[in-house]
Amino acid sequence: MSEAQVLTKLEQASGLDPASERVRQAVDSVIRPQRLRDALHGVWLGHPLHPAMVQAPVGAWMATAVLDALPDRRFPGRMSGMERAATALTGFGVATAVPSAVAGWTDFSTLSREQQRVGLVHAVSNLIAVGLYTGSFVARLAGRRRAGKALAYAGMGIASLGAYLGGHMAYGLGAGVNHSIADLRHLPDGWQPLVRFSELPDGEPTVRRMGEVPVLVYRQGAEVTVLMERCGHQSGPLGEGQVVRDGGDPCVVCPWHGSVFRLRDGAVMHGPAATDQPVLASRISEDGLVEARLP
Numbered sequence: 001m002s003e004a005q006v007l008t009k010l011e012q013a014s015g016l017d018p019a020s021e022r023v024r025q026a027v028d029s030v031i032r033p034q035r036l037r038d039a040l041h042g043v044w045l046g047h048p049l050h051p052a053m054v055q056a057p058v059g060a061w062m063a064t065a066v067l068d069a070l071p072d073r074r075f076p077g078r079m080s081g082m083e084r085a086a087t088a089l090t091g092f093g094v095a096t097a098v099p100s101a102v103a104g105w106t107d108f109s110t111l112s113r114e115q116q117r118v119g120l121v122h123a124v125s126n127l128i129a130v131g132l133y134t135g136s137f138v139a140r141l142a143g144r145r146r147a148g149k150a151l152a153y154a155g156m157g158i159a160s161l162g163a164y165l166g167g168h169m170a171y172g173l174g175a176g177v178n179h180s181i182a183d184l185r186h187l188p189d190g191w192q193p194l195v196r197f198s199e200l201p202d203g204e205p206t207v208r209r210m211g212e213v214p215v216l217v218y219r220q221g222a223e224v225t226v227l228m229e230r231c232g233h234q235s236g237p238l239g240e241g242q243v244v245r246d247g248g249d250p251c252v253v254c255p256w257h258g259s260v261f262r263l264r265d266g267a268v269m270h271g272p273a274a275t276d277q278p279v280l281a282s283r284i285s286e287d288g289l290v291e292a293r294l295p
């Protein structure tokens, strides 16, 4: 069976769904406060937090593997400098893997079915890797250098599988990428008429099309904002979302997973989306038409 066929089978493995659902419910019941969820999704960073955080354990464990492979002098009854460094890096990797995993689980709860199936195996692989590295850390502290190295190399193998599946989730299945960017590439060139300004309801977004691409037109008094209509998180239809006030500003709530975007500038107020919703340049022509184009 080819690698692509294995991945397809995993994406279609509906037998994983009950476990995914239990994990989702557990995550939703434990990580409840909106501010904490936003922080873990990466709203404050303008980028998903999980892939940025995993650099810490992966970097530490890669450095451990290099140190373990280098020739070293043995000192009876005490660690060499390289052993101390490898032990510290192993422990640092374990310590930083924990918050990385918490951020990943928070993202997991809003993934699609296919993404969750791959995500579950990705997460279990990484949990096993963390267990192996924890064992390696304990063995090193106990002076069992050989066992520490063996456990670390086993952990590296399993973590590599987890990283491969994480890469497939992002690049193959679009988890964590900004889905509204693709729409920008399909906008027609130049100023495009959308709607007569006088026909726009005040304070209520409406959906119009620029070529094949839906956009959200929002009027507040004399001001008009035009945003991409498909949510950056997973392409949810913002045109079907409720308008609420957040921080005193009118915002639209994505009907799929509840991301909140400020209507006047597309700023993301609450996740799971971590990036702002793109806003187009807009103007009102002399004959009263709202027009928009790429900024």
Ligand code: FES
Pocket (backbone or CB within 6 Å): 110, 231, 232, 233, 234, 235, 236, 254, 255, 256, 257, 258, 259, 271, 272, 273
């Ligand atoms: S599609 Fe998930 S929050 Fe919009």
